[in-house]
Each structure stands twice: as structure tokens, then as C-alpha cells.
Amino acid sequence: MESQTQKKLLLAVDGSEEALYAVRYVSKLAPFHQMKIVLFNVFSGIPESYRDLAKDPLFARSAREVEAWEMQKRKGIQEYMDKAQLILLRSGLSQDAVTINIHNRKKGIARDIIQEAKDNYSCVVVGRKGMSTYKEIVVGSVATKIIEKLAFLPVLMIGRIPLDENILIALDSSENAMRAVEYVATTLGGFDFNITLLNVIRGVRYFQPEFPDLFLPKVQMEAAEKEISSVFDKAKRCLTDAGFKSNQITTKIISDAYSRSEAIVQEARAGDYGTIVLGRRGLSRVKEFFMGRVSKKVIQTIRNRAVWVVT
Numbered sequence: 001m002e003s004q005t006q007k008k009l010l011l012a013v014d015g016s017e018e019a020l021y022a023v024r025y026v027s028k029l030a031p032f033h034q035m036k037i038v039l040f041n042v043f044s045g046i047p048e049s050y051r052d053l054a055k056d057p058l059f060a061r062s063a064r065e066v067e068a069w070e071m072q073k074r075k076g077i078q079e080y081m082d083k084a085q086l087i088l089l090r091s092g093l094s095q096d097a098v099t100i101n102i103h104n105r106k107k108g109i110a111r112d113i114i115q116e117a118k119d120n121y122s123c124v125v126v127g128r129k130g131m132s133t134y135k136e137i138v139v140g141s142v143a144t145k146i147i148e149k150l151a152f153l154p155v156l157m158i159g160r161i162p163l164d165e166n167i168l169i170a171l172d173s174s175e176n177a178m179r180a181v182e183y184v185a186t187t188l189g190g191f192d193f194n195i196t197l198l199n200v201i202r203g204v205r206y207f208q209p210e211f212p213d214l215f216l217p218k219v220q221m222e223a224a225e226k227e228i229s230s231v232f233d234k235a236k237r238c239l240t241d242a243g244f245k246s247n248q249i250t251t252k253i254i255s256d257a258y259s260r261s262e263a264i265v266q267e268a269r270a271g272d273y274g275t276i277v278l279g280r281r282g283l284s285r286v287k288e289f290f291m292g293r294v295s296k297k298v299i300q301t302i303r304n305r306a307v308w309v310v311t
Helices: 017-028 030-034 048-053 057-090 109-117 141-149 175-188 218-241 260-270 293-301
Strands: 008-012 036-043 098-104 123-127 155-158 166-170 194-202 249-257 275-279 306-310
Touching (some): 017 123, 141 155, 175 275, 175 306, 260 293
Parallel strands (some): 123 155, 194 249
């Protein structure tokens, strides 16, 4: 099995302040200090078609101006990458543990990041962008594409709230949810983090005949709580086997909820959790284009916090 020191983390940054929050988050997470970290930027320079056009004497002057712009832009991103690297180095990471990769854009920013992620990485970390003044949708277009289409690795989307020791894992009885627990166990086990295992059960008073598979009849509520109790036990064993102490793990069931995603978000805010962990898909039979309904809504709704989506 691959050792922790051999793992690589892909930290995709775009030159924004939001991406630096992701860098700082990684710098403060002790388990990541045991990984190789690649600071990855997709650089959009002059298209090759323009370079061909610039060979025409009629376009020589404008070509020189555009090339000067590109050089200045590349210099700016290099300075930004050096700044990001310095944040990591000052946190205690060694020089050879942090690599800068300024990658010339090929297919597109999101697609190039996803392609890079196939090179034996253990997870991908991105920042949030694109705050709306009308709705709490804080995910930028590139981050949205990554979170939806990168289905073969955990994706950690980082907000502005700093890392703390409290982690909220939302789970049901699906295999994907248990893989989220296993990822937390292997990544954070043995460190000083407090884990809350949260399950949300939808209530019968919100029953709608057109969506019968999304709601539990009242007579089954107790059975659902009994079932999740066994899931909690399995999750706790997984965490303690990885080095967590029993007093670092708590469980909570929210019953009679109108919306699972809203209940998760409310709990994260009320409990002041800096990090939420979700499985990419749950038990819902309603098919999404790329990911589960609950995970997708939590990502779109939660403001500022880190959300880990585990596949």
C-alpha cells in the first residue's frame, strides 16, 4: 500500500485571494505536511493561432504589445506562486515537499486540472469564487466543473473560515458515505480533531406523493434511526482503528427534517464547524448529472466553510 509520505496533493490555484485561503488551509492541516504538495496553475497566454498571425508584418507592433502583456502576466503569476509556496514553507513544509507547476493551458482550465489529477494524486484542493449578492452560491465556474466532473478523487473545496479541530461528517447508510468516513480516518487519524457523525432523516409532515422515495413514513422513522445506529457504530470503529479516541467522536441524528442539505448546513453553522465532509452520492434514487442531490446543494449553499466531497 502507498505510504502517507508518498501521497501527492494537487493544490489548484488561479492567482486569486480565494485560492490563497485554500493554501493557508492546507498549510495548517498537519496530515498534509506528510504529503507532496503541487501548486498548480493553468496559465492562459497567447493562443498559438495569434502567434501565427503575428508573423505578418502588418501585425508586428500589436504582436509585440500582446507578447509584453503575456510576459507581465506570467511574471505576476510566478510571484503569486512564490507567495503561495512561501505560505506552505513557513508552516513547516520542506522545500522539496512543495512544487510549483505553471501549466500552459491546453483544453481548458478545469479540464487541464482534471487531467493533471490523474497523475497519481490522492486528492484535489481548490478555493471558492464567485460570491453572489443575491444567493448563497459561492462556487466559481471552474470550481463547479471540477467538483462535478472530477469523480475519481476526493475534492476539497475551501472557504474563508480557517481550519479548526471540529469536523462534521454527514452520512447515511450508503457505501459512498462510509468511504467518506474512511477517507477522514486515513487522512486525519491520530491527530487532534473532533468528529461529529451526522445523519438527517426527512419527516412525514413534508410528504409529497410525487416524490415517495425521498420521504419516510412515520412508522419507519424508528427503524431508520435503528439502522443508522449500526452505521454510526461501524463509522466509529473505522475512526478509532485509525487512531481517533472515543471521546473525539460524537453522533447526532436530526429527525423530521424538511431538507437534508438545509439541515446539514444549519448544523454546520450552529456548531461552528469549519469543515464538512460528504460522500459524493447518497442513497437517493433520483439521478443527478454528476453528483448526489444533497452534496450538490450543500456545496452551493454553505458560505465560507471547507467542504470535502469524497467519491
